[in-house]
Amino acid sequence: MSKSLxxxxxxxxxxxxxxxxxxxxxxxxxxxxxxxRISMDILKQTSExxxxxxxxxxxxxxxxxxxxxxxxxxxYEDLRPVDKYMxxxxxxxxxxxxxxxxxxDFMGIYKAVINFITVDLSAFILxxxxxxxxxxxxxx
Numbered sequence: 001m002s003k004s005l006x007x008x009x010x011x012x013x014x015x016x017x018x019x020x021x022x023x024x025x026x027x028x029x030x031x032x033x034x035x036x037r038i039s040m041d042i043l044k045q046t047s048e049x050x051x052x053x054x055x056x057x058x059x060x061x062x063x064x065x066x067x068x069x070x071x072x073x074x075x076y077e078d079l080r081p082v083d084k085y086m087x088x089x090x091x092x093x094x095x096x097x098x099x100x101x102x103x104x105d106f107m108g109i110y111k112a113v114i115n116f117i118t119v120d121l122s123a124f125i126l127x128x129x130x131x132x133x134x135x136x137x138x139x140x
Contacts, residue, residue: 018044018046025110028106029049029107029110031107032107052122056117082125096108097109
């Protein structure tokens, strides 16, 4: 991008078109040790990633809104194996994020969170109830 060539993208234009959250997410997603690239296509991809994060969190909140820790909490040893696995994966994510913050590795945080949401949550845990209902329909 060059100001003299007139091919810059103004943050205010990005904010108007995509919102400030997309700009913030893009900043965390870039490797600042190299030249940083930005384009409307890159921002559109970042917008899709943002939607994935937002929709996953909205789904989780909607399905846990009636959870009451004082009466609904299950002891770790009583969890199903899949829930124990996800507890371990989540704790690993928290450690990764904390370590990345200490190292100012914001791209590492971005990658860890996106990977957790797309692989561990969306492609594994959140699809289990859907898969079990499909399997019940097929065996009926």
